Amino acid sequence: MTKAVVIVNPSSGREEGKTFGPKVQMELEKLYDEVEMKWTEKEGDATRFAREATRQEVDAIYALGGDGTVNECVNGIATEEKRPPFGFIPLGTVNDLGRVLGIPMESEKAVEQLTKRRKKAIDIGKINDTFFVDIVAIGSIPEAVHSVPVEEKTNLGPFAYILEGLKALSEKEAYPFKFDIEGEITEVDSFLVIIALTNSVAGIPTVLPHASEEDGVLHLLAVRGENVAPKINLVPKVFSGKVSEDDEVFYRKFKEADISLTDEKKYKTVVTNVDGDEGDYLPIKLKVFKQYLEVFVPDIDE
Numbered sequence: 612m613t614k615a616v617v618i619v620n621p622s623s624g625r626e627e628g629k630t631f632g633p634k635v636q637m638e639l640e641k642l643y644d645e646v647e648m649k650w651t652e653k654e655g656d657a658t659r660f661a662r663e664a665t666r667q668e669v670d671a672i673y674a675l676g677g678d679g680t681v682n683e684c685v686n687g688i689a690t691e692e693k694r695p696p697f698g699f700i701p702l703g704t705v706n707d708l709g710r711v712l713g714i715p716m717e718s719e720k721a722v723e724q725l726t727k728r729r730k731k732a733i734d735i736g737k738i739n740d741t742f743f744v745d746i747v748a749i750g751s752i753p754e755a756v757h758s759v760p761v762e763e764k765t766n767l768g769p770f771a772y773i774l775e776g777l778k779a780l781s782e783k784e785a786y787p788f789k790f791d792i793e794g795e796i797t798e799v800d801s802f803l804v805i806i807a808l809t810n811s812v813a814g815i816p817t818v819l820p821h822a823s824e825e826d827g828v829l830h831l832l833a834v835r836g837e838n839v840a841p842k843i844n845l846v847p848k849v850f851s852g853k854v855s856e857d858d859e860v861f862y863r864k865f866k867e868a869d870i871s872l873t874d875e876k877k878y879k880t881v882v883t884n885v886d887g888d889e890g891d892y893l894p895i896k897l898k899v900f901k902q903y904l905e906v907f908v909p910d911i912d913e
């Protein structure tokens with residue numbers, strides 16, 4: 612007797628969960644004896660459902676939702692010793708992990724692919740006590756993202772973040788970061804720090820061309836500079852992946868790191884963005900868990 616649990620956030624993206632939920636159920640019933648649908652109502656539901664299902668030792672957990680829902684489900688699974696494979700249909704605006712794994716962005720196609728799949732073990736990261744699957748971002752650009760209205764996100768997709776970020780650049784200053792990367796201390800003034808697991812940032816697959824979802828390291832990129840305005844020309848370079856050529860960018864890969872500020876009084880003012888949603892304030896501890904989670908990806912050879 613095999614069982615899968617499907618966690619649906621009906622509010623994600625363009626609210627397609629309601630339409631696609633039953634289609635996903637029908638498709639997965641070809642693979643599992645029982646498919647249980649769980650509909651989220653509020654923050655925390657997806658984590659709770661995923662943890663309950665993991666403890667029941669179900670054969671697979673699936674999510675239908677945006678990056679926030681995927682993050683919540685992974686947080687429910689990752690704390691447990693025996694972890695079922697995880698699949699998802701991206702319904703949000705950015706869907707970095709979905710892009711990296713080759714999951715179709717068109718929900719109809721992604722549903723069709725559900726039965727033509729293989730498993731792949733991917734890295735996940737941890738910031739303080741929370742797991743993440745994609746990215747931690749800190750600075751003026753990610754802070755601006757927190758104020759992007761939901762409608763703008765839904766209509767413009769990833770560009771909403773970039774537009775909002777560029778607006779913020781003219782007004783904001785950099786923060787005095789202190790990176791403790793496996794014992795090496797570096798102080799960098801920066802308005803944008805990205806810690807990524809994959810090569811896709813804000814839906815753009817070229818930002819960290821050498822990063823891969825299974826390389827067992829976190830990739831940190833910080834744009835150097837005290838004042839934001841003179842650095843504005845660096846942003847297109849960052850987003851076209853030409854970052855390593857520039858002395859004005861600090862880049863390291865690592866397994867564990869602490870990020871704080873040289874000025875402790877500013878700690879409570881600098882908040883992180885974790886997989887697209889607001890996360891902890893600085894200081895933070897980061898760690899990677901190599902090939903820790905099995906995910907379903909489309910099997911293109913089949």
Ligand SMILES: Nc1ncnc2c1ncn2[C@@H]1O[C@H](COP(=O)(O)OP(=O)(O)OP(=O)(O)O)[C@@H](O)[C@H]1O
Nearest residue numbers: 622623624651652653654676677678679680703704
């Ligand atoms: N039934 C619900 N109604 C409203 N909000 C919900 C419901 N269920 C869960 N939520 C909240 O919705 C949040 C955002 O969901 P999610 O990230 O999946 O969609 P999104 O914001 O449209 O996508 P993206 O993050 O890619 O932009 C979740 O973190 C959760 O707190």
